[in-house]
Amino acid sequence: MIGVASQHNSVAPVRLAPQLVVIDDCDEVSPAAAIYRVLTGRDAANARIDDDRDFDRHVLASILAVALTERGAVTERSGVAADDLVVLLGRWFPHIAKLFIPSIAGEPLDDDEAGMVRDLLLANRSSDGDIGRWLAAMVARRAMEPNHLWEDLGLRDRSELSRLLTRHFGPLALSNTGNMRWKRFFYRKLCEDDGIVMCSTPVCTHCGDFSRCFGDESGESRMADRRRTAALQAS
Incomplete structure (x- = not known):
């Protein structure tokens, strides 16, 4: 069990088992925010994103935190294969990797639509190493969800998504x-x-769908939600 301090210094215990993430009576923080704090050691609101590596870690933690709070295997919810997730956790969150790794199983669903978005992103990569490949898969998978993309990635606002891309x-x-x-x-x-x-x-400004393409993308971050969820099925 891991104690996660809330904004009011109470403790919300988070239990990480092979197939279950449990947050006990956590009134002050959302499940995704609690997992983000376990991964990074800080609240998402106070994330360190000044340099590129810190920003990348924030992005990965945000996506994983959201994926771990949804029904289904984390591989399917994040879009990243099990072997890659093990490497990702060991490289970016080594202090907590051994607690998460037992819950990793299965492979992402073979979705043609997500695959096309992933391939589009991969064809436009501008960073080296594994992280660009992982993020292409993650962004593509989360783009299949119904909300604004920045929300379904667990980010705090659209500007973070723009910076990521x-x-x-x-x-x-x-x-x-x-x-x-x-x-x-x-x-x-x-x-x-x-x-x-x-x-x-x-001409876009003459189109009846203009607001659907260029409309407001404000919303509430998944990290900011207040929920009284006692148990979250992570796989």
Whole structure:
């Protein structure tokens, strides 16, 4: 059992078992926020993101925290294969890896749509090493969820998603000159690559769907939710 201090200095015990993450009577912090704190040792609101490595660690912790609070295997919810998750945890969160690794099993679902988004991201990688490959899989998988992409990645706002994409998938991010919503932009690029015209008009401002592509993306971070959930099935 791991004691996780809340904002009011109470302790929310988090138990990590092979198939269950349990947060006992945690009124002050969301399940995802509690797991983020276990991974990083701090609240998401106080995340260190000044340098690139700290930012990458924050992003990985945010995605994993959200994935671990949802029903289904963490491999399926995060989009990352079991072998890669073991390496990721050992490299970025070594202090806690041995508690999480026993719960890792299975492989991501073979989803054609997520695969197309992943391949689009991989074709536009701008960083070296495994992290770009992992993030391509993670972003693609989380893009299949219904909310704003930054929310389903567990990030704090859209600007963090833009920074992630600019850092690791620079050519793609820089081509979003109109600041289109990221999920809509991904699909527009996929359609363009296949020679399909997705838009009903040649000028965005004349389109009836303008607000769907460029509308407000405000919302509440998954790290900020207050929930009285006693048990969260992680796989």
